[in-house]
Amino acid sequence: MEIRVYNTLTNKKEKLIPINPGKIGMYVCGVTVYDDCHIGHARGAIIFDMIRQYLEYRGFQVTYIHNFTDVDDKIINRAKKENCRACDVAEKYTAEYCRDMKNLEVKEATREPKATEHIGEIIDLIKMLQEKGFAYEVGGDVFFEINKFPEYGKLSNRDVDQMRAGARIDIDERKHDPLDFVLWKSAKEGEPFWESPWGPGRPGWHIECSAMSMKYLGHTFDIHGGGKDLIFPHHENEIAQSEAASGKPFARYWLHNGFVNINQEKMSKSLQNFFTIKEVLAQCSSEQLRLFLLSTHYRSPINFSLSAVEEAGKALERVYNTFYTVENIISVAKDGDQGESPKSMEQPARIVSTAEDMKFKKRINLLKADFEKAMDDDFNSAEAIGKLYDAVKEVNVFIHEHPQIKAVEITFLKNMMEKIKRLGSVLGIFQKFSNTSKETNSMEDFMEILLEVRNLCRSNKYWDVADLIRSRLQEKGITIEDRKEGTFWRKK
Numbered sequence: 001m002e003i004r005v006y007n008t009l010t011n012k013k014e015k016l017i018p019i020n021p022g023k024i025g026m027y028v029c030g031v032t033v034y035d036d037c038h039i040g041h042a043r044g045a046i047i048f049d050m051i052r053q054y055l056e057y058r059g060f061q062v063t064y065i066h067n068f069t070d071v072d073d074k075i076i077n078r079a080k081k082e083n084c085r086a087c088d089v090a091e092k093y094t095a096e097y098c099r100d101m102k103n104l105e106v107k108e109a110t111r112e113p114k115a116t117e118h119i120g121e122i123i124d125l126i127k128m129l130q131e132k133g134f135a136y137e138v139g140g141d142v143f144f145e146i147n148k149f150p151e152y153g154k155l156s157n158r159d160v161d162q163m164r165a166g167a168r169i170d171i172d173e174r175k176h177d178p179l180d181f182v183l184w185k186s187a188k189e190g191e192p193f194w195e196s197p198w199g200p201g202r203p204g205w206h207i208e209c210s211a212m213s214m215k216y217l218g219h220t221f222d223i224h225g226g227g228k229d230l231i232f233p234h235h236e237n238e239i240a241q242s243e244a245a246s247g248k249p250f251a252r253y254w255l256h257n258g259f260v261n262i263n264q265e266k267m268s269k270s271l272q273n274f275f276t277i278k279e280v281l282a283q284c285s286s287e288q289l290r291l292f293l294l295s296t297h298y299r300s301p302i303n304f305s306l307s308a309v310e311e312a313g314k315a316l317e318r319v320y321n322t323f324y325t326v327e328n329i330i331s332v333a334k335d336g337d338q339g340e341s342p343k344s345m346e347q348p349a350r351i352v353s354t355a356e357d358m359k360f361k362k363r364i365n366l367l368k369a370d371f372e373k374a375m376d377d378d379f380n381s382a383e384a385i386g387k388l389y390d391a392v393k394e395v396n397v398f399i400h401e402h403p404q405i406k407a408v409e410i411t412f413l414k415n416m417m418e419k420i421k422r423l424g425s426v427l428g429i430f431q432k433f434s435n436t437s438k439e440t441n442s443m444e445d446f447m448e449i450l451l452e453v454r455n456l457c458r459s460n461k462y463w464d465v466a467d468l469i470r471s472r473l474q475e476k477g478i479t480i481e482d483r484k485e486g487t488f489w490r491k492k
């Protein structure tokens with residue numbers, strides 16, 4: 001079995017061959033922290049989280065780098081409007097982003113570097129480009145000269161003339177070519193700046209990703225990801241400046257996710273069809289949103305509507321109802337076992353089980369194989385989820401057709417459910433059912449111990465400790481009641 005990924009650089013699906021066997025280095029462009037993140041950001045984050053988690057499931061050790069652009073025109077403009085410092089705006093929205101990601105249950109990246117913490121690396125990279133003749137300075141600004149890099153355009157698959165026609169380019173007489181892009185911007189009045197060989201200034205947007213990805217992953221690494229809107233010019237420029245500086249190939253596989261449309265229209269602030277992550281999570285659970293987003297292939301556009309997310313919620317409910325039924329069958333069977341002597345039922349069941357057992361094991365292995373086949377094919381989570389739904393349906397039919405259920409069949413249902421949950425965990429779905437009950441159990445265990453300690457304090461007249469336990473719990477919304485029958489607790 002091999003993993004195949006669609007590579008924007010070659011426009012085809014290719015076998016994923018890591019540079020270092022068993023390891024994957026992956027860089028995904030992050031957000032510019034100047035505002036609350038919207039559903040489009042959520043899609044990108046969840047997709048690359050899914051890709052990373054699947055690679056880990058397949059045994060790769062993944063180094064996942066995801067940056068923050070924390071110095072940029074948008075940040076500076078917002079700071080001016082709010083009459084505060086640009087770094088305050090950046091800090092605020094970095095924290096908001098982290099909170100959103102936590103709420104979306106996106107796994108933290110291996111590293112989350114910030115542009116402003118890598119100014120030294122950025123300056124070194126620009127200096128190298130200048131020394132090698134790929135960059136030129138005009139009045140404190142430094143530009144990359146695209147005509148010095150003959151492969152410019154290889155990612156977006158356009159020639160330079162097409163790009164000139166297609167891109168909205170600022171006319172800047174100082175540039176050798178309209179497509180030349182800025183590496184270093186000289187500081188304007190009131191803007192944040194750093195000292196550099198070209199005078200005080202700040203990095204252009206593209207250069208930070210080259211500096212940070214090469215710092216943490218090396219000159220050549222496995223996967224570079226981002227939204228489709230970043231292919232040109234951002235990723236095209238990243239390739240040009242990285243390969244020009246290092247003389248080596250940059251990322252090997254370029255993965256790009258599709259856009260989010262809102263009610264069939266492109267999402268945009270001007271159309272006011274705009275949903276922030278917070279607004280969406282006020283209406284649905286993160287699991288619901290994740291199921292909805294991953295039910296479409298990551299490269300395709302997705303149409304977001306609250307009713308579609310509601311549908312995902314209903315689908316989740318159906319899956320959990322099935323889990324609930326299976327759990328019930330297992331617990332009823334357990335209770336039955338305790339009451340009866342084991343010899344009457346167990347023995348004959350064992351004898352007939354071998355052939356059946358094999359059949360059931362095969363079915364479960366097939367589910368795993370089907371799931372992996374879908375995911376190996378360019379992370380087709382939509383198809384993988386379809387296979388999990390099929391398995392849930394099959395469990396329902398099986399229960400329906402077996403009103404008198406044997407031990408071996410119960411084992412099958414249990415294993416099938418565990419497999420659906422395990423495979424679902426790779427996508428971050430179907431996890432709430434078990435988690436809730438587990439959490440409740442561990443909470444109960446913990447409270448039992450704590451109340452035992454408190455009672456011991458009371459009987460030894462350590463009133464202050466006993467009272468402290470009570471008042472601290474009260475602060476957390478847990479009320480304790482001492483009654484004749486014993487001590488009881490309840491959560492608000």
Ligand SMILES: [Zn+2]
Nearest residue numbers: 029030209234
């Ligand atoms: Zn980037």
